[in-house]
Amino acid sequence: MSKIETLKILDRDSVNALVLPEQILFAVREAFYLHSAGEGQVFPIVREALSTGGIFGIKSGGISSQGVLGFKAAGFWPTNRALGGEPHQATILLIDPATGRPLCMIDGNTITTLRTGAAGALGLEILARRDSAKLTVFGTGVQATIQVDYALRVMPGIKSVTYLTFDGQPSPEFEAQFSKRCSVKHSASSNDAVSSSDVVITATPGGQVLFDLEAVKPGTHINCVGADTKGKREAPEGLLAKATVIVDDRDQATQMGETQWASSLPVIEIGDLLTGKVEFSRSADEITVFDMTGLALQDLTVARLLFEQAKIEGVGHDISWPW
Structure with missing residues (x-):
């Protein structure tokens, strides 16, 4: 019989409700510090051109001492402008490093924008x-x-x-x-x-x-x-x-x-x-x-921060996740 846990989903509006510029600065500083101290793993990047004209990539990594593992799937689709959408698209998934169970799926557009600005x-x-x-x-x-x-x-x-x-x-x-x-x-x-x-x-x-x-x-x-x-x-x-x-x-x-x-x-x-x-x-x-x-670590430290805030403040959508 499967165990039932919860997967939290933070869409764009949920992320925007949680972010504070000063906290993003702190999280990005932490990411660079962890990278230098050898406490954060950064895995090889996937970056590929698509037949649709877009660019797709995956940045992933982990911070074992903090129980953080995850990736960002993101890219650039220039034709989105003609469709009324944002060319940059990104989704972040946080994963339990002990079990591989997904913990939180987050709209990554705002996170990418803010963590790059903070860097x-x-x-x-x-x-x-x-x-x-x-x-x-x-x-x-x-x-x-x-x-x-x-x-x-x-x-x-x-x-x-x-x-x-x-x-x-x-x-x-x-x-x-x-x-x-x-x-x-x-x-x-x-x-x-x-x-x-x-x-x-x-x-x-x-x-x-x-x-x-x-x-x-x-x-x-x-x-x-x-x-x-x-x-x-x-x-x-x-x-x-x-x-x-x-x-x-x-x-x-x-x-x-x-x-x-x-x-x-x-x-x-x-x-x-x-x-x-x-x-x-x-x-x-x-x-x-x-x-x-x-760096993937920038995405992960910011995503972890927002995930913890969302649990405290009851923000986002929780769905059952058998595993």
């Missing part, structure tokens, strides 16, 4: 100059928006945001989200925007180089978000060779991040800066790059 914020906290006041962002989509939101949270010195769009046209919707927090302006010149900024964030689909190497002035910090698949890039040739490069995971970055284009260069894992394994103190003229490819 970018940590990169800025650790790597950007403290006197940074001008930020440029490439993109106005969901990820560009959350990157700017978190940047303004952790770097109150940012007074102006310049943004660039794929079609070269201003976005009143994007401007309205930040106009009360800082000065926001559109630019049609990527090089002008980069050369006048202290912080640059690239958050596009990663289909092309976005600016020239000569536009990057000494002291600039760059968060590279869009290169998350083999063949993608946003940064110009030669940038990484001129910069101190920080990654979330060395192997992953050389396979699918900006670092794939300069895989022989030395890099530092951000978790090693958090744990103190590596000491780093930037100079005023140093160029730094955070190559963000996204």
Whole structure:
């Protein structure tokens, strides 16, 4: 006779009701720390192109000391826009490592957005100059928006945001989200925007180089978000060779991040800066790059946090699960 347990389902609305930006920052910091300390497992990534035109991937891992095991099945389907849907789709499943029983299925879109934004914020906290006041962002989509939101949270010195769009046209919707927090302006010149900024964030689909190497002035910090698949890039040739490069995971970055284009260069894992394994103190003229490819541990620490909150607050849908 089968045992009956409960599988909790957290849809998008349930996730949105639970998330607090500060808690997401804490969970992502924990993920990087665990990765550096060797207390979190990250399994090989699946990343495949589909005949439908989409990209499908699986990121998985576990934290044995916390009883955490799971995966995120996610990808990018560009034709979803024509259907009125979000191109990025993600679902997370938490599993009991002792039995293999599924514990919680979670809509992963919001989690992916927030944990990536939080990772970018940590990169800025650790790597950007403290006197940074001008930020440029490439993109106005969901990820560009959350990157700017978190940047303004952790770097109150940012007074102006310049943004660039794929079609070269201003976005009143994007401007309205930040106009009360800082000065926001559109630019049609990527090089002008980069050369006048202290912080640059690239958050596009990663289909092309976005600016020239000569536009990057000494002291600039760059968060590279869009290169998350083999063949993608946003940064110009030669940038990484001129910069101190920080990654979330060395192997992953050389396979699918900006670092794939300069895989022989030395890099530092951000978790090693958090744990103190590596000491780093930037100079005023140093160029730094955070190559963000996204760790399964980020998804899992955030998902575990939301799962525990949901049980306490009675959020989500519980269904019987024979096993």
